[in-house]
Amino acid sequence: MTTTTLAVLVPLLPFLGAAAGLLLGRTAPGYVRPLAVLPTLAAFVLAVVVAVDQGGGKSIDASRRLTPTGSVPIDLALHLDGFAVLVAVLVGLVATCVQLYSTGYLRDDPRYPSYAALVSLFTSAMLLVVYSGDLMVLLVGWEIMGICSYFLVGHYWETPEARAASLKAFLVTKLGDVPFLIGLFALATDAGTFRITGVVQAALTGGIDHPTLIALLLLAGVAGKSAQFPLHTWLPDAMAGPTPVSALIHAATMVAAGIYFVARLLPVFAASAAAMTVLAVMAAVTMVGSALAALAQDDIKRVLAYSTIGQLGYMSGALAVGDRGAAVFHLLSHGAFKALLFLAAGVIIHAAGTNSLSAMSRMDGLAKRIPDAYWTMTVALLALAAIPPFAGFFSKEAVLSAAEHTALGDSTVAPQGTGWIVLIAGLLTALLTAAYAMRLWLLAFRGKGAPAPDHGRQPVAMNAVLWVLAIPSIGFGLTTGYLDDWFDGHALTPALTTSVLSTGVALVGGLVTYATWRHTSALAARTPIGAVAAHPEADGGLVEEEAIASHTPAYGDIASAYDPADPGRLLLGPLHRHAATGFHLDAVYRTLFVRPVLAAASLVRFLDREVVETYVQGAGALPRWLGAAVRKAQTGNVQTYLSALLAGSAVLALVAVVLANANAGS
Amino acid sequence: MMLLASGHHPVHHGFLSPTGVEIAFLLVAAVTFGAAVLTVTTKQLVHAALWLVVALGGIAVEYLLLTAEFIAWVQVLIYVGSVVVLLLFGLMLTKAPIGRSPDADSGNKWAALLVALAAAGSLLWVVVDAFRTTWINLDGPGQGSTKVSGSILFRHWVLPFEALSVLLLAALVGAIVMSRKSGDTSGAPGDAPRDKEQR
Amino acid sequence: MHLIYPAGLAVLLFSTGVYGVLARRNAILVLMSVELMLNAVNLNLVAFDVWLRDTLHAGQALTLFTIAIAAAEIGIGLAIVLAVYRNRGTSDIDKLRDTAEGSGPDDPAAPAQKAEAAA
Numbered sequence: 001m002t003t004t005t006l007a008v009l010v011p012l013l014p015f016l017g018a019a020a021g022l023l024l025g026r027t028a029p030g031y032v033r034p035l036a037v038l039p040t041l042a043a044f045v046l047a048v049v050v051a052v053d054q055g056g057g058k059s060i061d062a063s064r065r066l067t068p069t070g071s072v073p074i075d076l077a078l079h080l081d082g083f084a085v086l087v088a089v090l091v092g093l094v095a096t097c098v099q100l101y102s103t104g105y106l107r108d109d110p111r112y113p114s115y116a117a118l119v120s121l122f123t124s125a126m127l128l129v130v131y132s133g134d135l136m137v138l139l140v141g142w143e144i145m146g147i148c149s150y151f152l153v154g155h156y157w158e159t160p161e162a163r164a165a166s167l168k169a170f171l172v173t174k175l176g177d178v179p180f181l182i183g184l185f186a187l188a189t190d191a192g193t194f195r196i197t198g199v200v201q202a203a204l205t206g207g208i209d210h211p212t213l214i215a216l217l218l219l220a221g222v223a224g225k226s227a228q229f230p231l232h233t234w235l236p237d238a239m240a241g242p243t244p245v246s247a248l249i250h251a252a253t254m255v256a257a258g259i260y261f262v263a264r265l266l267p268v269f270a271a272s273a274a275a276m277t278v279l280a281v282m283a284a285v286t287m288v289g290s291a292l293a294a295l296a297q298d299d300i301k302r303v304l305a306y307s308t309i310g311q312l313g314y315m316s317g318a319l320a321v322g323d324r325g326a327a328v329f330h331l332l333s334h335g336a337f338k339a340l341l342f343l344a345a346g347v348i349i350h351a352a353g354t355n356s357l358s359a360m361s362r363m364d365g366l367a368k369r370i371p372d373a374y375w376t377m378t379v380a381l382l383a384l385a386a387i388p389p390f391a392g393f394f395s396k397e398a399v400l401s402a403a404e405h406t407a408l409g410d411s412t413v414a415p416q417g418t419g420w421i422v423l424i425a426g427l428l429t430a431l432l433t434a435a436y437a438m439r440l441w442l443l444a445f446r447g448k449g450a451p452a453p454d455h456g457r458q459p460v461a462m463n464a465v466l467w468v469l470a471i472p473s474i475g476f477g478l479t480t481g482y483l484d485d486w487f488d489g490h491a492l493t494p495a496l497t498t499s500v501l502s503t504g505v506a507l508v509g510g511l512v513t514y515a516t517w518r519h520t521s522a523l524a525a526r527t528p529i530g531a532v533a534a535h536p537e538a539d540g541g542l543v544e545e546e547a548i549a550s551h552t553p554a555y556g557d558i559a560s561a562y563d564p565a566d567p568g569r570l571l572l573g574p575l576h577r578h579a580a581t582g583f584h585l586d587a588v589y590r591t592l593f594v595r596p597v598l599a600a601a602s603l604v605r606f607l608d609r610e611v612v613e614t615y616v617q618g619a620g621a622l623p624r625w626l627g628a629a630v631r632k633a634q635t636g637n638v639q640t641y642l643s644a645l646l647a648g649s650a651v652l653a654l655v656a657v658v659l660a661n662a663n664a665g666s
Numbered sequence: 667m668m669l670l671a672s673g674h675h676p677v678h679h680g681f682l683s684p685t686g687v688e689i690a691f692l693l694v695a696a697v698t699f700g701a702a703v704l705t706v707t708t709k710q711l712v713h714a715a716l717w718l719v720v721a722l723g724g725i726a727v728e729y730l731l732l733t734a735e736f737i738a739w740v741q742v743l744i745y746v747g748s749v750v751v752l753l754l755f756g757l758m759l760t761k762a763p764i765g766r767s768p769d770a771d772s773g774n775k776w777a778a779l780l781v782a783l784a785a786a787g788s789l790l791w792v793v794v795d796a797f798r799t800t801w802i803n804l805d806g807p808g809q810g811s812t813k814v815s816g817s818i819l820f821r822h823w824v825l826p827f828e829a830l831s832v833l834l835l836a837a838l839v840g841a842i843v844m845s846r847k848s849g850d851t852s853g854a855p856g857d858a859p860r861d862k863e864q865r
Numbered sequence: 866m867h868l869i870y871p872a873g874l875a876v877l878l879f880s881t882g883v884y885g886v887l888a889r890r891n892a893i894l895v896l897m898s899v900e901l902m903l904n905a906v907n908l909n910l911v912a913f914d915v916w917l918r919d920t921l922h923a924g925q926a927l928t929l930f931t932i933a934i935a936a937a938e939i940g941i942g943l944a945i946v947l948a949v950y951r952n953r954g955t956s957d958i959d960k961l962r963d964t965a966e967g968s969g970p971d972d973p974a975a976p977a978q979k980a981e982a983a984a
Contacts (some may be wrong), residue, residue, distance in 0.1 A: 019837040636965025638958055639774045643781050643887050657792055679867065688866050695874040702878050702901050711894065718897050720877075725904050732871065734911045737928050741907075744932050749900065749939050756893045756943040759952030760956045771888050772959045778887030786880035793872045800868035802916040810925055819923045819929070826926075830933050837937035838971055844944040 003053040004062040006498045007078050010046045011141075013039040013128035014095070014512050018120035025113030036116035040123055044092030047127070051085035051330070061133060061197060072188045073503045079133030079196050082486030083328050087260055088130045090332050093472075094252040095123040097465045098244045101343050104459030105350075106541040115155060117246060122148035126253045131565060135184050137193040138261070140632055141226070143252045148172050152249060153241040153352035157546040161552075165240040173235040176224020183217025186210065187268065195641055196264055203267035215268060215275030218261075219282070226258030228316055229286040233585055236293075239301040240548050242541050243346030246301060251338035253310050255329050259315040263331075270322055273415045280320035280418035283599065284425035286588075287313035289583060291432035294577035295568040299355050299551060300345050303440050305382060306336055310429055314399050315478065317422035323402035323414025325487030330395035333476045337383040337392060340376055347458050348371040348444060355547040357440065358563035361521070363448035367399065369452050372463040374445055376470045381441050383473045383504050385434040386501075394477030394501065397494035400426050423498075430502045434509030439568050442517045516567035572632040679801050691731050698724030709766045712865060715753050722746050732802075734810030871912035878905035884940060892946045892956045903935045 017039030024031050054060060059081035065073060099119060106112045125148065128141035147170075154166030188194050190204035190209050202208055222228065226234040227250075239248050251253070262269060262279075269275050287310050294306035311334045318327035349355045351370045352363060360366060367374040383392035403426060404418030405411040484492045563569070569576050578584060684692070701720035701770050723747040730740035808814070819827060878901055885898025904911025907928045950956045 405894070506848070631966040634964070634966035636962030637772075638961070639772060639778070639887050643774060643777045646785065646883060647777075649779045650781060650788055653792075654784075654788045657788065661795075681867070685866065688870065691870050695870065699874065699877050699881070702881040702931055705901065706881055706889065706894075711891060714894055714897060718900065720886055721901065722904060725878075727910060728871065728874070728908060729911055732866075732911055732915050734928075736904045736923055737906050737907075737911060737925055737932075740929060740932055743878060744936055745900070745904070747904065752939055753893055753897060756896075756938040759947055760891075760893065760950045761892070762891065762956075770890060770894070772890040772957075774959070775888045778884050780889060781887060781971060782880045782884035785883055786876060789879070790873060794869060794877055800916065802866045802868050802912070804866055804915070808912075808920070809918065814922065815925060815929075816883040819926055822921050823926045827877055828929060830930055834933060837941050841940045844941070845947050 003050055003060055003080070004078060006046050006053070007050050007060075007062075007080055007131055010043050010050065010125045010507065011131060013043045013046070013124075014120040014127065016429075018117040018124060021113055021117035021120060025117065029113065030579040032113045033103050036120060037096070037103065040092070040095045040099050040120060043123065044096045047085070047088040047092040047516055050080065051089050054080050054082070055086045058245060063195070065131060068359035069166035072192065072194055074136045074194055076137060076196055077133030077136050078131050082259070083263055083324070084130050084384060086327065086332060086483075086486060087256070090335045091123065091126050091130060091156045091253050094335055095119070095126075097339065097469055098248040100461050101247075101346070101465045102242075102244045104461040105346055107459070109541050111155065112427070115152070115242075117244070118148050118151050119666065120154070122249065122254070126257065127255050130600055132171075135188065135196060135199065138196075139181070139184060142221075142257065142261075143177070144176065144251075145257060146170065146225075149173070149238070149249050149254055149590045152245040152335065156243065156541075156548070157239065157243050159240065159545060159549045161237075161548055162240040162545075165234075165237040166291060169234040169238045173224040174230055176221045176231050179217040179223070180221020183214050183221065186217065187214045190214065199265065200267050203265075203271050206265070206271070208271055209266060211268065211271035212274045215264045215272045216278065218265070218268075219275060219279060219623055222258035222262055222329070223282065225261075226255050226312050227309050228282050228312065229289060230585065232286060232290070233582060233589065235309055236302050236582060237299075239299065239305050241274070243301065243342055243349065246305070247339045247342035247346075250305065252335035252344050255308060255312055256315075256335060259327055259331055261276075261545070262316075262319045263328050264419055266319060266324045269319070270413050276320050276322070276414045276418055279316055280414075280421045283313045283546075284421045286310065286316065287425050287429040288432070291429045291436065292572065292575065293582050294436040295572055296576050297430060297565070298357050298438065298580075299548075300348065300357055300444065301342070301355060303357070304338070304341050304345060305437060306342075307433065310433065311338065311384075313429070314396060315427060316401055316428060318399040320414060320418045321403050321406040321422055322411060323398075323405075323488075323490055325490045325492060326395070326398035326402045328487060329398050329480075329483060329492055333383070333391035333395040333472070336469055336472040336476060337380040337390075337412070340380040340466060340473055341384065343372040343462070343469065344377040344380065344466055347462055348377070349544050351452065353453055353543055353547070355544065356551060357443040358566065360567075361443040361447040363447040363452040364449055364485075365476065366447060367445040369454065370458060372458070372466055376466040376473075377444075377468050378441065380473050381437040385437040385510065386430060386502060387434075387506060388503060389474075389477055391473050391476035393479050393499075393503070394492070394494060396426075396430070396629060398492040398497055400430075400482075400498040400502055400587065401495040403491070404495065408478065427505055428502060431505040431509040434506035435513045435571065436568070438510040438513040439517070439566075442521075442567070443512065446521075448519075448521065453564065513567055513571065516570050520567050520570055539633050685722050687731055691728060694724050694727045694731070698728065707771075709768065709770050710764075711757055711762045711770065712754070712764060713769060715750055715757065718753070719746055722750070729810075732810070733804055733808045735808065736812045736815040738810075839857050868912060868916050871908055875905040875909040875912070878902070882951070890957050890959060892949070892958050893943070894948070895958060896942050899942075900935065900939065903931060907931055 015033050021032055022037045025036065029051070038126050060080060061077065061079055063075040063077035067073045087511055099116065102112075102116065102119065109115065110493040122145060126142035129138050129145070132141060142428065148169040150166050154162050155170050157166070184194075185197060185207070191199045191207060193202075203211070203479040208214065220231075226233040234253070235250055239246055241250075251430045251560040269279065282528050290309035290313065294303050294310065297303045297306060297368040311330070315327040315330050315334075318324070318330060348360070348366070352360050352366055354360065379390065383390035386393045386396040400423060402411070407416060407423050409416055410418070411419075448566060480492045480494075484490060545565075572579055581587070698721050701717045701724060704712050705717040705721055709718060718761040722741065726738045726746070729735070729741060882898045882900075882902030885901060886895055889895050889898060910924040910928045910931070914922060914928075917924075944951060945958050949961065952959065
């Protein structure tokens with residue numbers, strides 16, 4: 001089979017798996033698990049084969065036009081270059097891991113068949129986005145991901161948090177998708193084609209007439225999908241979904257789609273210095289803000305969600321300085337270690353029976369109960385904090401050195417200012433990242449107090465997956481020397497200055513947090529706190545659902561808990577209150593958008609009920625009175641009716657005769 | 667003026683010089699009309715049926731005077747012979763009171779009178795206006811003898827005649843079905859009035 | 866003979882029948898009045914047939930048909946009257962008022978409330 005055929009099969013297999021899973025879910029429950037895992041695994045293997053075939057060389061393009069579609073043609077096109085094949089491998093790997101993990105995590109869930117089918121459909125859509133060479137086909141996958149995300153975040157729809165979160169995720173991403181769609185049309189009109197190669201060619205030769213406008217419109221969609229400021233607010237709330245979903249969608253793939261899209265169309269964005277500056281500022285604000293917010297969260301998954309936003313900010317920053325190789329490199333390594341972090345967090349929540357870090361910090365021996373999660377989580381946190389030699393160090397180094405090149409004027413793709421913005425924000429975020437990674441690790445695994453509850457061994461599928469993902473988290477950085485050929489050819493190896501700087505600030509952040517923790521953990525014994533789910537034998541999904549549902553009643557807030565033993569509280573000082581709520585951005589949105597809409601709705605309701613209704617009632621009253629009058633005539637006496645009928649006939653006859661005579665006489 | 671010219675008879679006949687047939691017709695007409703009025707006004711229900719016999723018989727005589735003798739005999743046979751008998755049976759089966767019944771007329775009486783007078787007035791006016799001078803020539807061969815009627819009926823009107831026989835059969839079956847006292851379907855009609863009463 | 870005589874008699878008989886149909890209370894008397902109206906029409910048919918000397922004698926043929934149909938009608942009519950009498954115990958027309966508009970379901974508040982709930 002040719003590489004093209006294999007590449008077509010990659011998105012098709014999970015799609016067929018999803019269709020079969022949905023059809024057979026009720027009638028043949030035994031086939032659901034194989035149907036969920038095997039197509040995804042096959043897609044992963046095929047993606048690896050495609051990557052090996054492509055080999056980072058010249059890009060492969062294939063297209064088929066099914067039908068003429070008007071002025072701008074739409075093709076079923078493949079565009080396989082180094083970016084596409086590598087991201088596809090990542091998607092396949094994470095999706096396979098997540099499907100395997102879900103078989104254990106949602107072991108007893110009655111809605112597992114539809115869940116697995118949706119995850120397969122999602123995987124298929126993401127692979128379509130990755131491989132597609134046509135912007136319209138890409139948009140199809142883009143939107144399917146949106147709706148799958150809506151369904152999967154709302155998987156625990158019995159809880160109000162999940163319902164609200166799924167609606168919010170859908171609405172906020174759609175808010176970005178509308179300008180995105182307009183931007184795509186504008187882009188296609190300017191370039192005369194939807195093909196990515198054609199668009200990029202047009203951008204390189206200056207064929208795009210309105211680069212700034214188009215780039216900003218597209219950036220809105222990217223900000224929505226990739227959870228960049230100011231459209232990032234849906235991502236922390238989306239943690240109300242099951243942990244595997246968070247790992248797949250909200251860490252490794254869907255949010256990466258926005259970054260990947262910009263990477264594909266980077267020449268279009270690079271044509272506008274304003275767009276690059278906006279992207280850089282957006283990335284900087286996202287990075288620093290999310291890192292501060294992550295330091296204040298109590299829910300372990302919300303910490304990871306904010307860290308995802310921050311890491312996506314790094315990728316945006318790399319794109320803002322015009323180095324898409326560094327961005328996708330960080331995307332790949334981040335996808336691996338963030339998926340690992342989420343899946344390990346799922347194991348921790350299952351074992352501890354709570355998602356609250358405050359409660360975990362009062363448990364003794366949680367690390368001994370789940371040694372696999374403990375070790376892999378430690379590896380992933382080190383990768384997140386960019387400590388050498390883990391994967392995160394190399395990819396983050398690539399981003400920072402790209403920013404440094406731009407700042408010092410070595411690279412001229414982007415304005416020099418963007419380089420400084422990204423470099424400074426990146427270093428600051430490296431400090432904060434190390435701090436919250438340290439805080440997470442200390443609170444989760446170094447708790448003191450009552451012994452952790454024993455929920456038995458975790459399923460083998462879940463633990464095995466953790467180790468599989470730990471391999472790239474540790475070793476992916478070693479491939480730096482080979483990978484630059486697959487991308488644009490920029491060197492991805494770490495530069496000395498930025499390495500020393502960032503590793504230094506990361507160590508400082510970690511050590512300061514450790515010191516603070518030593519100081520505060522003494523307080524933990526004095527303020528008992530904690531709520532633990534009551535089903536030790538249940539599967540992870542049920543425990544997590546109850547943990548999310550009970551967080552607000554137990555701690556007064558979905559995001560934070562009042563815990564003086566939290567080192568983040570001391571570190572942030574007066575900022576803590578604001579950081580815990582995501583710097584009140586939700587409140588701002590509520591004031592700016594939700595309140596006016598609600599007020600307008602109540603006004604419309606008032607107008608409808610009190611004003612329009614009055615006219616309707618008035619219009620109805622007259623016929624009702626007439627009806628009452630006519631009803632009196634309906635006596636039921638046939639002879640009365642007949643009398644009226646015949647009298648009428650007589651009158652008519654008389655009138656006719658009189659008129660005829662009068663006319664004849666005149 | 668609505669004048670229907672009668673081309674056959676250019677000679678005008680006056681109303682003040684009636685022929686013998688006309689005198690006879692008018693006398694019988696007076697009796698017929700009187701009997702009809704009594705039919706619809708009498709308080710005794712059985713008498714109404716008997717006055718109806720007189721009225722229908724009078725009409726039969728009028729047919730004879732119009733030389734339609736076959737129809738006259740059919741009128742006597744069917745109306746006087748069967749219809750009135752049927753009506754009498756109906757009166758008896760519904761236990762109609764024999765003597766004077768003060769409530770024979772409904773409260774609709776005056777409205778009915780008004781409508782009837784208006785109808786009579788307007789129709790008479792139109793008829794008189796239209797046919798004031800029209801003359802029926804009764805001379806010549808009889809136009810309604812049994813022979814003529816028979817040949818006309820079975821030469822030109824056979825199909826309607828046969829269709830009529832089907833109608834009569836249907837009416838027969840329908841009347842039997844409806845007036846049967848007990849049957850498979852008697853349960854539902856029997857329940858109906860009780861339902862009404864409960865409502 | 867003047868056509869006006871039979872035609873006028875027919876008008877008078879018809880009007881009498883109309884009065885009877887409208888004024889009589891007993892259903893069988895109403896049927897009798899209907900017979901009077903039918904006979905008025907028959908008289909008209911015969912008179913015009915004789916006057917016009919119709920070669921098909923359509924008037925007389927139709928009169929015969931009318932008589933036959935009237936016989937059928939009186940049979941069916943009496944059957945109906947008997948059925949009604951058996952069910953209701955009366956054959957008075959002005960007591961058969963089931964089709965009268967009741968005063969129950971015309972409460973104007975009920976549909977308004979329904980609309981409110983639907984909104």
